[in-house]
Each structure stands twice: as C-alpha cells, then as structure tokens.
Amino acid sequence: MNGKPKTRGSQGQTTGIYKLESIKDVAESLNITNLSDLVATALANDVEYRLHQVVEEAARFMRHGRRTTLTVSDMDQAFKVLNIEPLYGHSQHNPPVFRRAVPYTNNANVGPVYFVEDEEIDFDRVLREEKIALPKGVTWTAHWLAVEGVQPQIPENPPVIVKEGDVPAPLNAKTNGVVVTPAGGVKKLQQTAIQGQQQQQLVKQVLSRELQLYYTRLTASLTNNSFSGPDELKRRSAAIGSLSQDAGLQALLPYLIRWVSESVVAVLKDGGQAEQDGHTLETMLDVIGALMRNTTLFIEPYLHQLLPPLLSLLLHSTLPSPNAVVLRTKSAQTLAELLRKHSTTYPSLAPRIMKTLLLALISPEKSTHIGTREGAVRGLVGVGKEAVRKGLVEGGGARVIGNEVSSGLPGGDGLATVVMEALAIMKPSDKRDDEMDTMESLREDGELVDQLTSKLGDHFARRVLAEGDRGWARSLLEGEGQ
Template identity: 60%
Template sequence: MSKPKAKAAQTHQTGIYKSDSVRDVAESLGITSLSETVASSLASDVEYRIHQVIEEASRFMRHARRTTITTSDIDQALRVLNIEPLYGHNPHNPPVFRRALPFPNAANVGAVYFVDDEEIDFDRVLREEKITLPKGVSWTAHWLAVEGVQPLIPENPPAIPKDVDQEITKSPPQTNGTFPLTPPSESRSTVKKQQQQQQQLVKQVLSRELQLYYTRLTSSLLPPTADSAKRTAALASLRNDAGLQALLPYLIRWVGEGVVTALKEGAQSEADGRSLEVLLDVVSAILENNTLFIEPYLHQLLPAILSTLLHSTLPPSHATHLRTSAAQTLSRLLTQHSTTYPSLSPRIMKTLLVALISSDKSKGTREGAIRGLVGIGKEAVRKGLVEGGGVKVVGSECTPGETGPLVDSVMTALHVLHPPSDMPESLDATNEGDAKTIEQSREVLGDFFAEKLYGDKDWVLGILSSIKQQS
C-alpha cells in the first residue's frame, strides 16, 4: 500500500484589498489591537462588496451601451444595493489623481496617490474683469388700498379710466365720498346742479355689483313692512361680509338721513318707531363687522345714535326699546374706539350730562341720557347721576309716588352702582345709625329716590360706600 499523501500546509491567500488597509482604518478609529485573522476576514469581505458593486455598475454600463464605467453607474449600483451613495464626485468633472514621491524614511510603504488640486494664480484673477452678481431676491410692502381708495403709486395699476379721471380733475376735490361746502356766492340752482354732478362722479367709483348690493340692501331693510327674512339676511350680510369698505360712507349717510326723516315729524307713528329700530340694527351690524375701518366716519355715525337716544318724543310703544338699544350701540362704539380717540368718551359724557341736568330738557331726553350713562358703565353713572346731580334734578321733577320710564331708568342706574340685596331689610328712622344713613342718602340721592330705597338697608349702604370709595 502506498502511503497517504500529507496534506499541504494551508496558506492564507490575500486578494487585491490588503489587510494593512483594514488595519490602517482601524487605527484611525482608535482600534489598535486588531488581530491579523480579523483584518484578513474584513479585507476579504470588503473586496467581495467591491466586486458586487462593480458587477452591478457594469450591468448599468452594458444597458447604456457603453464601454466605460462612470460614477453615475456606481451611484445607481449603490442605490440598487441599498447603500448610501457617494457625494462629491461628478462624471463631468472626474478627479485627477497623482502619485506621490516615495518616502525615504518608509521604504516599505507602497505607492500613495492623491487628488491634484488646481492652483489659482491670484495675479491673473485680479487682472480679470470682475463679474457683477445679480441682486438677490427681496420683498417690499406697499398700500394696495387706503380706506377703499387705491393710491396712485407705480406698484398699483390705474384704477380709474382716463376719461373719468379727466372729468374728476375738472370738478372740485372730494374726500371720503362727502361733498365740499357750498360756495356762498353761487345761487341755489347752481349749487344743486354741482352736487348732482359730483354725486354721479362718486357713483362711478362704485362697481355695478356694489351699487346693486346697496339697492337690494336698503330695499330689504326699509320700509319696515318688508319681509322679515330678507331683513335678517341683510343684517347678517352687513355683520359678516367683507369688501363693503367702499360702500360704508353711503350706508352711514343713508342711516343718518333715515333717522332725520323719522324724527322730523315727531316720531309718533308706529312706522317711525320700526324704522328707527331697523336703523339702529344697521349701525350695530356695521360696528360688529371686523373688516370695516369705521374710525373716519365716527363723526357721522354718532349724531344718528345720540339723536335717537336723546330725542324728546319717541313712539310710546318703542321708546324704551329704542333708547336701550341706542345706549348699547353707543357703549359698543366707545369700547371699540376709546383707545384710539381718548377724547371721545369725555365728549360723550359731557353731552349726556348736559342733556340730564339742563332745566329746559324733557323727561324723554333725561331718560335717554340716563340710559346712555348706564350703557357706558358704572363710572359714568357715578359721575353723571350722583356727582353731577342728575338724580336730584330728576327727583325734583317727579311727584310723590310717580312711576314711569324715567323713574325706571334711574332705578336701573342705581342697580349698576350696587345691586340690591336678596333679603331686604328696611331702615328704621328711630335708630340712630339708620337715621344717619337716611340723612346721607337724602343728601346724595335727593328725597324722591332716597325714599324708594328705604326698604333695602343693604342697598342704600352699598350705594353710599361705592360713592365714598371712588371719591
């Protein structure tokens, strides 16, 4: 028998990717104790992965009918193998590698290649013509419209045709849709003709849609016999719709003319009362619309509210409701615009106080003034009704035991100063403390209204204390 051949000694075969490269990468990561077996295994795995990527890239090269692999083929292969692509390589600008000179101190080190960087000659760059960079993207703001009027600036297109513009330049200037003052030297017919021409020019500023909206809106609101559903829809449109700024001066003028017409004949009919209610609802709807800029028209809106509030004769069946509604509307107006116009609240207070304490005012006017003070708030009631002496003036004109809207308005104002108690206790004139309280209440409220509060001791003390705290 022949002897079996001895097994050949196993030798570790290395491929193209050397284990020294793996060891260099490990040392750059801080791994110094990497064995030769592990390094050889990793080198073999890296070489297998490289072959796999090249094989996939060669498929893309063959399908593209090319004979040279490009970096795009490598990127496609990495994407197919679900590997993150390489960044910084472009097929149109391939990098140029140069071989470094051998290192004298390290003869065993193989060839080293590096990417050749382009050398820039600064003298040549400075001599060349400078390239002006385009201006970067920026933004700016401009007024598209101011109070419904488009300003004539280069950013905005012309809003009025040339023929209409020429006619407007021939006529006197106008502001916010209002007409200029009447010249004193011209006759009435000439002035009326000019106003008609100006009104026609102003109407040309409004679009046909707004003119139709204005006609439908006013016809749905007045006369009061109109359909209630249409009236409700019209008020809802005024309250919520946007784009009505150009129509605002015409609506306010329509409200003012309607109030003057209703109050001119004494406002004793039911139709006048319903008309005034609708007009106050229109004013309230305009104030509730957040898209309307109403501040320039406050001086036109306040007379309609105050006329309804302080008019001496209103329809009996609507008087209390009209004055209360006007007071609430006035309160809303002051709440919204008192910060912008600090002098607005003192002026309104002065008007109401004059209407309350003047000797030639009627009971209806005094009632409206009191309800206006109630609508403004507790401080207005204290200053106007108590400190201003309004409650004494009203009490001096009332007969003992009298009742009515004026007395009710004063009692409502006293409720605002201090609410009555749930379990009232009457004042005792024989008690020294109660007698002193009765005397103080007479000095502050007058005899007539002080007697009406004797049945509620806590209410009287609360009113007196609230007045003393503020003073």
C-alpha cells in the first residue's frame, strides 16, 4: 500500500508544452550535467508560465491596436511592461522567414524542426546591378549670416519674413553689395554711386535714433568750415575726446571709418590746396587716432579700411602745402601706433606695408614726386629700424634719392634732410668716445668709405662721414645699431 503512491508519484510527473529535455539541453550548455528530473520539470513549468504571461501581455497590445495578428512590436512592448530585457535583431518591418527542415530519420517521436532561412545571393545578379554611390561625407562651409547688421539673401540663410506694411524689393535688388536674382543666385557687383546711396540709407535703418543723432552732430562738428573760433575748437576737441573715450560706439564704427575714407578721398581727388582742406585732413587723422585709442572698440576687423586713407595721406604727392609736413608726420605716427598694437595679431601686416612704401620710394615713376618720396621715408621710420635698413640702405632708396638730389631736383634739400633723420634712428644707443672722429680721419678708412658709398650713394655717404660718428657708420653697414 505504501509503495503504490510512490510509483504513481514518480510516473505522474508530467510537464506542459515546454519539455524537460529542453531544460536539460540548456543546462548541459551551461556545463550542468547532474540536473535531476524533478528540478528540470519545475523549471520547465516556470518557463511555460512566463511564456504564457508574456504572450498574454502582448495579446493586450494586439487587441488595443485593433489587430488580429501578433507582431514583434507587441512582444517588445510586453517585455518593457514586464521589465524583461528585449530581444534584439527582430523587427516587424523585416520578419524572419522560418523553413521546416526535412526529417533525417523515420523516427516518429522526432518533432518537426524549423530554421531561419538565409537568403541566397546570386553573384551574377550582384555584378549586373547598378553600383550604389556612397553619400558625400560630412563637410563644413562658411557664409555670412549678417553683414553690418543686414542679413544677405542667399540660399544658406533663412528667408526674410515680410512684415505688414513692408514694400517688397524689386527684382535684381541689391543687398550688401550683391544682386539677388529671382532664382536665388547671387552676383557680385562693383561699388557704384547707387551703392553709396544705399549705404547712406543704411545708417538710418540700422542704427538707433540716439546713435543717428550722435553721428549727425559728430560729423557736423568735425566738418565745420571754420576752426579759428574758440567755440569751434572747443566743439572739435569735445568730439575727438568723445570718440577716444566713450563706450557703446561699436555699432557706429563702420560708418565712422567709411566717413573718414570718403572725406579723405574727396579732398585728395579735388586736389585742394586751401588751408581748410589741410584742416579737414588733419581732423580725419585725429579721428583715426581717437578710434584707435578707444579701448572699448574692436577695431581689428576694420584695419583694411583704415590703411587706405592713412597711406593716401602719407604718399599722396599734392597735399595742401601749408599742412603737408604735418600731415605726413602725423600719418607716420598713426601708422606706427597701428602697427605697435596690431602687428602681433597680424604678423603679415608690417611686411605688406613695408612693401608698399618701398615701391613708392624707389619706383622710377615717382622720381618727380617729392611728397611721395618724403612720405615713404617717414612711413619707413614709423614701421621701425628694420624697415629703414631694408628701404634706404639695402634697398637702395638712399642711393636713388641722393642721385636725384645731386642732379638738382627741386625741393631735394628738404627730402635729403628727411632721409638723414631716418638714417639717424640707426645710431647705436651706447655711443663710445673712441668712435667719435673727424671727417678727415674717417676718410682715411678707405674700406669704410667704399662700403658707405656703395650702400648710400656719394651724397649721403659724405653727409654721414661729415658727422664723424664711426659707430653710426658701422651700424648702417653691419646692423649693430638695432
């Protein structure tokens, strides 16, 4: 009696759909070989319960989706709800295709075996198909989002939203110096008088009313026809002081620089020699100097617009006679200040300016332009000692000017004085008494005389020897005065 229940219990251990052999196969893959039937049966029942739970939860999503087919996405949602890690690599857009394997034995106890079908690739078909071009890689490009506060109408920028009451722009209308075609293309144009009028209108459109009023009063006080009265001089000094100290003028900076350039060009183009023209040019130089002294202004993007008026005042041959020397001297000083502040940021700035001055100094076309030669020499002094050496000594500028002065060039004496002043900056700072000598003793040194004559020409070699400074003469030849 006691043995029968045990036999029934051992024979009555049944499982559901999930067989205990599957549990044992998994256990063997995990290197568990002594798994008992009782444990395998319990695990099989639990696995079947979990499968039913997942399928039931997925069926809820299927019913809420008004569908009659259970999809992979329903199973994924069920896994998320039950906090089970999802199965990766299965998608409803690319469902796996299962094929039934042909049984390899006639054993009736072996159930059907299914496998995922792999697509067979025909190489002939692949070779015949058109090759797919790879997409272009990620690249970077730059364009102007806004120029002087105005957004260019180019394809890269968002379209301009037309507000109520705005007048639509005509076809081929200009924006920031370009013509916008109906197709969205952009064509560059040269600056014309119409562009100047549009830029003049831009001041009233972009700037605030306060800055517009400031700009109007500032330009009116600096372009007054009379600077002789005390009130006019006071207003002019106040305007220059405001430019050099006031903050909040960054938005006005491009318009001030353009106004300076236009004023300088207007005076030089007309060839004015009146005293008033000289005062106007001096005022423009004062404005440039004030803008450079203002520490609140970011002036570096506008250096290429400041250099043309400075070099024009320095190298123009017909400046107003009463103010010519003052204008060139002040231009050279302003240029030196500009290089001192910004040459470290732009290393190529000083060499480019030096090249321009050298061309103006030794160009044969400038042989009769005393003012251009004088301005070039003063500009080299402003650049520095190395520029004077390369321009007057190594470049042959002093030799060319000396030959012209010796041939009786009108006004050559003043130009020769300027050259001697430029050469004087090459004097060594630590003079020694044993190097001071007379002209006769220096002439006895034939090698020194020959070298000075070949470098400076006969005219300036005699004038340097007349100073009796042997250290200066050597520094001009060997570079010891730097």
